[in-house]
Amino acid sequence: MKVTISKDSSSGTAVEIHCREVTSETERLARYISRFDERITASSKGQTYNVPIEEILYIESVDKKTFLYTSGNILQTEKRLYELEEILDEKTFFRCSKSVIVNLNKVTRLKPEVTRNILATLSNGEVIVISRRYVRALKNLIGLDG
Numbered sequence: 001m002k003v004t005i006s007k008d009s010s011s012g013t014a015v016e017i018h019c020r021e022v023t024s025e026t027e028r029l030a031r032y033i034s035r036f037d038e039r040i041t042a043s044s045k046g047q048t049y050n051v052p053i054e055e056i057l058y059i060e061s062v063d064k065k066t067f068l069y070t071s072g073n074i075l076q077t078e079k080r081l082y083e084l085e086e087i088l089d090e091k092t093f094f095r096c097s098k099s100v101i102v103n104l105n106k107v108t109r110l111k112p113e114v115t116r117n118i119l120a121t122l123s124n125g126e127v128i129v130i131s132r133r134y135v136r137a138l139k140n141l142i143g144l145d146g
Contacts, residue, residue, distance in 0.1 A: 094141060
């Protein structure tokens with residue numbers, strides 16, 4: 001893949017993708033670029049924040065409330081898990097259980113368990129469980145489907 005950056009002081013930032021054919025990878029790249037600076041509105045202690053997507057470690061639904069976990073905060077959002085799944089990149093954010101979506105870019109280690117679950121250690125040291133129901137999809141996604 002060739003990447004070129006051209007400076008043009010007369011216009012704003014624009015990205016153009018040239019390809020022989022549109023593949024799932026080029027479509028994913030276009031989605032990633034269009035969502036590059038996307039944020040999710042969430043609140044904590046009466047204050048509202050616009051949380052950059054790349055800062056999210058994982059998202060959890062508890063008692064019909066949805067929480068975003070970052071390295072330093074736990075924030076609540078009005079969006080439901082399924083709504084967040086629709087706007088997040090499916091190769092970066094993975095539904096790992098009925099109530100949790102994990103940012104795979106924040107996973108530093110995977111450890112299989114006897115119960116066929118997988119323990120995922122995140123960049124902040126926190127460990128979350130990838131339910132055995134979702135293990136096959138994870139293996140397919142990261143290329144361990146052998």
